[in-house]
Amino acid sequence: MSDHAYALFEEQQAARGIDLEAVKSKLKALKVETPSWGYGDSGTRFKVFKQNGVPRNPFEKFEDAAQVHKLTGVCPSVAIHIPWDKVDDYAKLKQHAADLGVAIGAVNPNLFQEDDYIFGSVTNSNPAIRRKATDHLLECVDIAKTVGSDVLSLWFADGSNYPGQVDIRKRKAWMYEALKEMYAAMTPSMRMLIEYKFYEPAFYHTDLADWGMAFNMANKLGPQAEVLVDTGHHPQGTNIEHIVTYLLDENKLGGFHFNSRKYGDDDLIVGSVNPYELFLIFYQILDAANDPNPQIRQAANNIAYMIDQSHNIERKIPAMLRSVLNVQTQYAKALLINLDEVRDAQERQDVLAAEDAVRRAHEFDVTPLLHAVREEMGVPVDPMKAYLASGYDESINVRGKGGASW
Numbered sequence: 001m002s003d004h005a006y007a008l009f010e011e012q013q014a015a016r017g018i019d020l021e022a023v024k025s026k027l028k029a030l031k032v033e034t035p036s037w038g039y040g041d042s043g044t045r046f047k048v049f050k051q052n053g054v055p056r057n058p059f060e061k062f063e064d065a066a067q068v069h070k071l072t073g074v075c076p077s078v079a080i081h082i083p084w085d086k087v088d089d090y091a092k093l094k095q096h097a098a099d100l101g102v103a104i105g106a107v108n109p110n111l112f113q114e115d116d117y118i119f120g121s122v123t124n125s126n127p128a129i130r131r132k133a134t135d136h137l138l139e140c141v142d143i144a145k146t147v148g149s150d151v152l153s154l155w156f157a158d159g160s161n162y163p164g165q166v167d168i169r170k171r172k173a174w175m176y177e178a179l180k181e182m183y184a185a186m187t188p189s190m191r192m193l194i195e196y197k198f199y200e201p202a203f204y205h206t207d208l209a210d211w212g213m214a215f216n217m218a219n220k221l222g223p224q225a226e227v228l229v230d231t232g233h234h235p236q237g238t239n240i241e242h243i244v245t246y247l248l249d250e251n252k253l254g255g256f257h258f259n260s261r262k263y264g265d266d267d268l269i270v271g272s273v274n275p276y277e278l279f280l281i282f283y284q285i286l287d288a289a290n291d292p293n294p295q296i297r298q299a300a301n302n303i304a305y306m307i308d309q310s311h312n313i314e315r316k317i318p319a320m321l322r323s324v325l326n327v328q329t330q331y332a333k334a335l336l337i338n339l340d341e342v343r344d345a346q347e348r349q350d351v352l353a354a355e356d357a358v359r360r361a362h363e364f365d366v367t368p369l370l371h372a373v374r375e376e377m378g379v380p381v382d383p384m385k386a387y388l389a390s391g392y393d394e395s396i397n398v399r400g401k402g403g404a405s406w
Contacts, residue, residue, distance in 0.1 A: 005367075006369070009364075016336075016338055017340070023335045023336065024369070027328070027331065027373045028073075028376070030305070031076060032327050033075065033105045033304065033305065033306040033307065034068055034075050034079070034307050035307055036065070036081060036084070036085050038307060038310075038311060038316065039054070039055050039316045039317070039320070040403060040404035040405055040406065041403060041404065042312055042405065042406050044312060048312075049313060051316070051401065052397045052399070052400060053316075053396035053400075053403075054316065054399065054404060056399055056402075056404060057087075058404075059096050060403075061085070062093070062096060062102060063100060065100075066097075067390075067392055068320050068321055069101060071386055071387055072321070072383050073374070074328065076101075077102060077103045077106075078102055078104060078105055079106040079108060080107055080143075081110055081406075082107065082108065082109055082136075082143060083110060084406055090143055090147050091146060091147075094146070104147040105304075106304065107152050109136055112157035113406075116129050120158040120166075120171065122156065122158065122175055123156075123171035123174045123175050123207050124158075124174075125166070125167075134181055137181075138185050140152060141185045141190075144190065145187065151190070151254075152192050153193045153228060153255070153306070154179075154192065157201050157202065157206075158208075159199075159201070160204050161202060161203050163204060168205060168207075175207055175208070179192070179194075179221055180221060183221045183222060191224055191225075191304075192221065193227070193304065194218050194225060194226070195214065195257065196209060196210050196211055196214040196233060198210055198234065210234075211227055211243050214227045215247065218252055219252070226247075226252050226253065227247050227252050227254055229253070230259070230308060231258055231260070231261070231270075231277070232260065232267060232268075233257075240281060241277070241280040241283070245284045248285065248288045248300055249296060251295055251298075251299045252299075254303070254304060255305065256303065256304070256305055258306065258308070258323065258327060259307065259308055259309045260272045260274065267308065267310040268309070269311075269314070269323050270307060270324075271326030272322075275330055278326070278330040279330040279362050282334035283358060285300050286300075286335065307324070317392070317393065322384065325383060325384065332366040332369055333361055333366055334361065336361040337358055338357060342354055345357055
């Protein structure tokens with residue numbers, strides 16, 4: 001992008017009252033965590049399509065994730081999933097990550113892939129299985145302590161398929177019982193992020209079906225428990241940015257699992273289906289970051305931005321890059337909203353002016369801005385182009401097929 005293009009962009013934004021240096025500073029501070037499982041083979045309920053070059057172990061997953069951070073400068077941590085990323089020596093994995101310039105991020109327990117959990121994990125009517133599931137949660141707390149992670153990200157597939165199949169109230173109590181024991185094992189710096197999903201794999205009821213249930217559970221547990229919003233885990237038409245705003249105001253928004261959906265929990269590339277929704281989510285966060293209440297400002301600046309996707313047919317690293325770049329783009333657009341202009345229109349009850357002040361920011365091409373920021377960060381102005389030219393994608397083909405899979 002030419003200096004002329006950036007100069008013109010800068011002139012346009014200055015005329016709107018936007019401080020581009022402040023915008024650039026916030027863009028440089030953005031951190032997006034990529035998931036280890038996003039680099040492995042994954043699939044739909046029907047088929048896992050295996051690719052050449054997929055990592056064969058957690059160490060190789062981190063090598064691929066390090067490429068994304070090297071090219072973008074905004075992905076310094078990698079979430080792990082246990083037991084998908086189980087190793088004999090977690091200190092060795094931590095050091096391997098550090099040698100690559102990244103760190104281990106959120107630790108995700110897995111309570112949905114063992115035969116014992118066919119009727120639930122921490123909500124199973126069998127106390128021995130509940131104990132097994134709770135012990136796994138405690139194992140993940142210990143792993144987080146070893147690797148220096150301060151985030152435990154929880155999603156439960158627990159639920160039922162038919163009316164009368166289970167005692168829903170008892171299961172609610174068992175869920176709290178397990179999470180309370182896990183919460184007590186956490187260090188003071190750790191956060192428990194509780195995810196929810198309204199259906200799948202359970203189709204009649206899910207034990208944590210929506211943000212309200214996760215919010216209630218987090219409130220009962222204490223200040224170190226917060227809600228995790230997965231952007232694909234809602235019924236059609238849900239106003240996700242409203243949920244985000246409500247949780248921010250209650251100081252209970254812990255983080256995001258970013259992805260896109262068209263019909264169900266599709267786990268598509270972030271921003272590929274409804275980029276305006278992602279933009280509006282960032283708008284609400286940035287608005288809260290300017291709130292007079294210091295608690296709300298703090299909540300808005302302490303959000304874990306994480307990606308959670310299944311790249312079924314795409315090459316893994318380019319797909320992850322595209323997701324990260326899409327997040328950057330919508331965040332940059334949201335930073336161009338003149339919040340004073342929006343508030344003035346709101347106070348005057350000028351509906352069209354308020355909507356225009358938000359939408360107009362989204363209509364700008366932020367390519368000159370992002371190129372300038374990347375140049376200043378010392379990363380390629382076009383990370384995707386740089387990756388495709390690097391030869392890394394070809395070099396990992398020696399791994400062959402049959403790598404790590406969920």
